[in-house]
Amino acid sequence: MSKPPITFEVLAKNGEARAGMLTTRRGVIETPVFMPVGTAGTVKGMRFEMLEDELDARIILGNTYHLWLRPGVEVVRKCGGLHRFTGWERALLTDSGGFQIWSLGALRKITEEGTEFRSHLDGSLQFLSPEISMEVQSALGSEIVMAFDECAAGDAPPEISRTSMELTARWASRSRARFDSLQAEGRDEGRLGETEAISGAQALFGIVQGGAHLDLRRESLRRTAEIGFDGYAIGGLSVGEEKDVMWRVVSDLAAELPAEQPRYLMGVGTPEDLVEAVALGIDMFDCVLPTRNGRTGQAFTSRGKVNVKNAQWASDTRPLDDSCACSVCQRYSRAYLRHLHVSGEMLASILLTHHNLAFFLDTMRRVRQSIRSGDFTKFRREFTEGLNAYEQDKALSST
């Protein structure tokens, strides 16, 4: 293929922070971007119409592990790929399944060939390898495919982390090889025709591992970049390690990732985390926080976290966030949201998830604007101050 599957252009920089444009076969994505997590082919509690029309999410994430087990590759392939199966027509990034299998812990067994594990659904024995992951992701037809990696625990000693990182490097080569052959065979269910700048094929991202060890991280980056990918991710963070470990790795690594390609920090994080990681040069994020916390009654706001369960809101007619323009804050009060949550009503999850995603996506919109206008440093300071400004909210926030 002469044309690449995606193009990426950096439009503005403020220090290491960069505002860019990622062009995929299913639309243009302005970066830095937050990707809502759609594990099983749905961003839990959200209709795609809302994600598109109001929140303008340009890309969401799907989980290879979950979709492979249910509904299964054959169903998705018969329906013409994940876009047609789900009705989501914008860009998709699929993870490789490596992280999910890692999180199964004792239920998995790792060999050179791949990972044997027991399904969380029915306990059946399953096997996933770089080749199988690439095959599943070609059937899903996502715009961005992730290489199959092995994730070590955040506090693993150097020898364990080295073994894991080296296995990830070998699996990255095998992912690349099988991915390329699948593209050549036309097995990509999402394949679209060429457009002016891109080939219409899938893109493949590599993943840098190495735990908390900066030397291993740098070696992993070098070996991953040597193979050559369309983008680079930092994996194996936000997996239970201390927060300063994460920041040490991201600080050391982010600006070292190839400057011409998108940089993706997997599984991170809070609104503060996103803004801090942007400052270090990261372009892409995904995290379950806005959706998962929405279901447990926690709202993210410009004044910090609000726990809607709190009795203090019982007759409070104010919105979750005075300065939020989302449709939830325009119409629904804390009192009502509290009532819904306490009553176990589905609408509590629906509305809180909506607001949380609106807040995350709007934060990233403001991040991009501030970088383009040269005001990112100012934005970053004011945003972080805002999150901590109101003592009453701080005192009431959970976790």
Add this chain to the structure above:
Amino acid sequence: MSKPPITFEVLAKNGEARAGMLTTRRGVIETPVFMPVGTAGTVKGMRFEMLEDELDARIILGNTYHLWLRPGVEVVRKCGGLHRFTGWERALLTDSGGFQIWSLGALRKITEEGTEFRSHLDGSLQFLSPEISMEVQSALGSEIVMAFDECAAGDAPPEISRTSMELTARWASRSRARFDSLQAEGRDEGRLGETEAISGAQALFGIVQGGAHLDLRRESLRRTAEIGFDGYAIGGLSVGEEKDVMWRVVSDLAAELPAEQPRYLMGVGTPEDLVEAVALGIDMFDCVLPTRNGRTGQAFTSRGKVNVKNAQWASDTRPLDDSCACSVCQRYSRAYLRHLHVSGEMLASILLTHHNLAFFLDTMRRVRQSIRSGDFTKFRREFTEGLNAYEQDKALSST
């Protein structure tokens, strides 16, 4: 008050079927109308935006029993009534709590004064009477308040049904008296200013009881009409009695209800039931079927019921209903809906509830159009035939 709280006008009749216009302080409602059930201040799984913008529901139902226990009258009153508390700005009808307490069975004790019962939430002892029900409904501020009634079992012998019916008649008088004094005291949280034809106050509907006994039903109707209400409901049906009992009562009673006022058949029913009851002269309906069945994976379609769990739909890319224009049928396949339901995803309930309500509301829209154009008999025949036309759907329908 010189002006009534609502006005009702019959615009067209086909046999006993009638198309009318009910004007409330919060909008005009074309009848026959189906009212989605919003038990605890939410139509489960639906955002009000969807009910308004796409489905154009003009009136929904709230449950006095549930809202009285949680969040409680004081919270709702502090927030300015149920409309302001929930954000639903169109018309509301609230039931009186009589039916919910009846359905508690052994947990209740009935006296002349009212009903003592244990809360389904915490087992605490509670007491509801006609006066208290009116006070709660004035705090809720619904457009249509229901009198507090006593519901006998559908298969109760005549003497039990008579005792119950006579108690209901005495409670109807007490409901009327307390309601009138509350209106005079200005205790109606939803009170709006007068408009050209209506007073802006709440309306009160009476309920006809009498179980399966036509003589008791007729006596109940006479006694209820003597008190005088803004509309009349048939209660105590669809409570476990045989379907032919319900049809015997509705056939005998519907056209005997005052012709100048809206006629409301409480708790009914399937799409077929609605169309049949319209043919007998009923104007208003409420039922949990579209919402409750949506949550258990059952869709109502023009070809009959579809159980989305069925393995046959695993890769079926067709919508639930080819002839449905709702946003769910325009975008989402049976295969995807089945996947969501089998995976326990909230979006399954959201989308199926949406479609089911769309189908019920669209059916009523078509009922109204057919009455106005004089084609109701034809519509009724074709609609009922359609529900049974496709053997493949019949074979796959549940219940």
